[in-house]
Amino acid sequence: MHESLTAVSNSTVAGVGRLARFFGFSEVMGRLYGTLLLSPEAMSLDDLASGLKISKGSVSMNMRSLERWGMAKEVWMRGERKKYYAAESDFWQVIRNVLNSRERREVQLALHVLGESIEKLQLAEGELSDEERQLATFYLDRIGDLQSFFRFAQIALETVLGSDGTVDFEAVTKIEIG
Amino acid sequence: MHESLTAVSNSTVAGVGRLARFFGFSEVMGRLYGTLLLSPEAMSLDDLASGLKISKGSVSMNMRSLERWGMAKEVWMRGERKKYYAAESDFWQVIRNVLNSRERREVQLALHVLGESIEKLQLAEGELSDEERQLATFYLDRIGDLQSFFRFAQIALETVLGSDGTVDFEAVTKIEIG
DNA sequence: CCCATCGTTCAAAACGTTTTGAATGTGCGC
DNA sequence: GCGCACATTCAAAACGTTTTGAACGATGGG
Numbered sequence: 001m002h003e004s005l006t007a008v009s010n011s012t013v014a015g016v017g018r019l020a021r022f023f024g025f026s027e028v029m030g031r032l033y034g035t036l037l038l039s040p041e042a043m044s045l046d047d048l049a050s051g052l053k054i055s056k057g058s059v060s061m062n063m064r065s066l067e068r069w070g071m072a073k074e075v076w077m078r079g080e081r082k083k084y085y086a087a088e089s090d091f092w093q094v095i096r097n098v099l100n101s102r103e104r105r106e107v108q109l110a111l112h113v114l115g116e117s118i119e120k121l122q123l124a125e126g127e128l129s130d131e132e133r134q135l136a137t138f139y140l141d142r143i144g145d146l147q148s149f150f151r152f153a154q155i156a157l158e159t160v161l162g163s164d165g166t167v168d169f170e171a172v173t174k175i176e177i178g
Numbered sequence: 179m180h181e182s183l184t185a186v187s188n189s190t191v192a193g194v195g196r197l198a199r200f201f202g203f204s205e206v207m208g209r210l211y212g213t214l215l216l217s218p219e220a221m222s223l224d225d226l227a228s229g230l231k232i233s234k235g236s237v238s239m240n241m242r243s244l245e246r247w248g249m250a251k252e253v254w255m256r257g258e259r260k261k262y263y264a265a266e267s268d269f270w271q272v273i274r275n276v277l278n279s280r281e282r283r284e285v286q287l288a289l290h291v292l293g294e295s296i297e298k299l300q301l302a303e304g305e306l307s308d309e310e311r312q313l314a315t316f317y318l319d320r321i322g323d324l325q326s327f328f329r330f331a332q333i334a335l336e337t338v339l340g341s342d343g344t345v346d347f348e349a350v351t352k353i354e355i356g
Numbered sequence: 357c358c359c360a361t362c363g364t365t366c367a368a369a370a371c372g373t374t375t376t377g378a379a380t381g382t383g384c385g386c
Numbered sequence: 387g388c389g390c391a392c393a394t395t396c397a398a399a400a401c402g403t404t405t406t407g408a409a410c411g412a413t414g415g416g
Contacts, residue, residue, distance in 0.1 A: 204373090204374075206374080206375090232375075232376090233375065233376050233377065234376095234377090235375080235376065235377070235378095236374080236375060236376075257384095257385090258384095259383075259384055259385080
């Protein structure tokens with residue numbers, strides 16, 4: 001194969017691996033996904049293992065993760081016992097899957113915890129000494145900052161997720177920060 | 179100290195640690211930052227070490243990281259030999275620091291590499307066999323998808339970063355995806 | 357129904373990262 | 387300047403994560 005093709009393939013696979021790390025996945029998952037992205041044909045576990053020079057066991061486990069994340073789909077080849085995988089090639093669908101099932105939860109959990117903290121501080125106010133009450137006020141202030149950050153993240157996420165392939169910024173024309 | 183205050187403090191510190199992990203920092207850095215955020219007074223290295231129950235050495239190194247990232251500032255206390263630190267409490271300033279000096283580079287690097295790949299494939303076109311040329315076309319297609327993702331990320335970043343504390347979505351009223 | 361071929365599992369090993377604490381460096385107050 | 391109280395450094399250890407490969411399990415073809 002021509003040098004340019006292998007060079008491009010290598011750097012793309014490496015880059016997707018890096019991207020995967022950034023999104024909190026293992027690098028191997030990213031490399032597998034990148035490899036599949038650049039393959040016009042579905043690939044078997046053995047193809048992937050030998051292509052990336054990693055063990056078959058690792059490929060097996062990581063591919064199941066990719067499948068659960070909606071990043072790869074099994075492809076049935078008739079007259080074949082091997083499992084074949086193809087990348088979910090609608091990249092934006094993948095992004096939305098991830099944002100929806102992970103980041104969204106994360107943000108909601110954070111907002112929930114912050115809300116509980118505020119509530120807890122307000123409920124306890126009566127039982128606090130003057131000094132403690134002052135500290136509580138300080139806490140409320142700082143926690144408010146955290147809240148506004150997560151609220152912004154929430155809006156940003158919902159803006160991307162609510163769409164059907166288009167990001168619509170009309171709904172959030174101007175968001176105040178701080 | 180009242181139970182509610184310590185409970186809120188603990189969960190906030192833990193939460194900021196989690197947030198730090200998400201942003202690719204060490205959890206300890208996040209916990210240190212969270213501790214400082216909730217402290218009305220600047221804290222010494224010893225205060226932090228005993229508060230979080232980690233070694234003084236770790237505190238020293240991690241605080242310097244926080245300082246480099248603009249997340250904490252040294253506070254000089256006259257008549258004191260200790261170093262005191264306070265959190266940079268403008269949370270949005272911190273976010274902008276991080277996005278600006280890390281994520282921005284990351285996105286630009288990615289776009290650069292992708293551009294090089296496209297160029298390389300185009301330059302090599304003449305030397306390719308029919309089959310190779312077909313594969314190259316396929317590569318260009320997939321790489322184009324990656325490009326559009328990173329371009330979106332770039333616009334999103336610049337939208338947040340360009341502002342002076344306000345996110346202005348007017349410039350990007352509607353972005354096509356895919 | 358058995359064999360061959362593949363997929364899956366998981367314990368051990370390899371690996372990378374983080375933490376520690378002792379040794380060393382530094383600078384302020386006297 | 388000296389000494390002391392602190393900060394910094396870094397090699398070793400602890401720790402968590404990832405990878406491997408061999409054992410086991412499943413499944414389709416003959």
